[in-house]
Amino acid sequence: MNELISYKNVRFVREKNVILEDVNWAVNAGEHWAILGLNGSGKSTMLNMMGGYEFPTSGTIYVFEHEYGRYNWEYVKKRLGFVGNTLNRFLETLNMETAREIVVSGRFNSIGIYEQTEADDWKKADDLLASFRLSYLADKPYRFMSQGEQRRVLIARAFMAEPNAMILDEPCSGLDVRAREELLASLEVQAAKSSTSLLYVTHHIEEIFPAVTHVAVLKEGKMLASGKKKTVLTNEILSDAFSLSVEVEWRDERCWLKVIAK
């Protein structure tokens, strides 16, 4: 499977408001994407469509070569990981569990372990914890972890099912600079190790870690630009996207934003 995700002329209208218009986008195996755009530009709506939470008003969406609306979507959802910046609905269960238990539960796409686990599952969870440099937390309950540690545990959990693609929706929001850098370093390692394509949603270009290969920029529901990161992360495109005069500075495969004029 080469083309993992494809949006063709996708339009989405909610209560007479056009939320997405003429969105064309394709993600191929081996690519890692950042999805950029101001608040309300349509990023979450666009990505929620992959999980089947929103249905395009017109246009077509293919995920893992299956057309949305013409296939049993439960199978597709199993191959798609999702990590938001909050799992509050499940907080009570999470709080009781240790890092190891939470990571193992990712094998069954559940919060809480309700199925038989094998020794291999625990070994894999331990390997993931090591890869995220979280082994020291293995037996610690979630409620006693820092916010940054909690986020990394949830991301490690999402890798447990080895999804074909994983949506990371603003995973660094609310984290301090050190916790942010630890999370990004973990993603960098994981991007090199696993075959999961990462789809990283953010407002901040500073979070685009070196392994990200492509960037999509949304503005007011339209795809302003998409393609290889160096061709998209330019002064012109970002100034347009943010409606602000900005300059991009590249350093060690990371980029930083300077505001020139408001």
Ligand SMILES: Nc1ncnc2c1ncn2[C@@H]1O[C@H](COP(=O)(O)OP(=O)(O)OP(=O)(O)O)[C@@H](O)[C@H]1O
């Ligand atoms: N449940 C909803 N009901 C009505 N309008 C909504 C709803 N969810 C989103 N919208 C509107 O749809 C548009 C796109 O929102 P969306 O959440 O997709 O943007 P976003 O780029 O993800 O924003 P953010 O960065 O703030 O998360 C916005 O105008 C928003 O107000």
